[in-house]
Amino acid sequence: MAAATLTMRIDSDLKRDASAVAEYYGFDLSGVTRAFYKQMVRDHAIPLDLGYSNEVPNEETIAAMKEAEEIIAKGGTGRSFKSAEGMMAFIESEADE
Structure with missing residues (x-):
């Protein structure tokens, strides 16, 4: 070379x-x-991000963001967990109901 x-x-x-x-x-x-x-x-490409990212969240994401804002506005009355495992166990128990 x-x-x-x-x-x-x-x-x-x-x-x-x-x-x-x-x-x-x-x-x-x-x-x-x-x-x-x-x-x-x-x-076979130029490894630069030349685009303008103006992505709009989908409806599900917008709804989740609104729900989070409501929880925060109420003083954070949503559930909290000490670990990811605890959160997943709760989600799975709710799904079984």
Whole structure:
């Protein structure tokens, strides 16, 4: 594999901040750039989230959010559990009724 050199101009603040992030994960900018290109080639896609996420919750989620708001407004009178296992046991016992 022949090596090629890539030169690009970026804002010095951007380079400094990006370097800090890369170093936090144990990389340098060259390694991150190589990984980016490898992932792009492997997935045949540009690995960036370029979209605007404006997802609207479905009706069931909206109803659950309203129910949670009502419980909070009443001072949190909903059930509480000390563990996930306790919560699941309660849910299963309610389902049996």
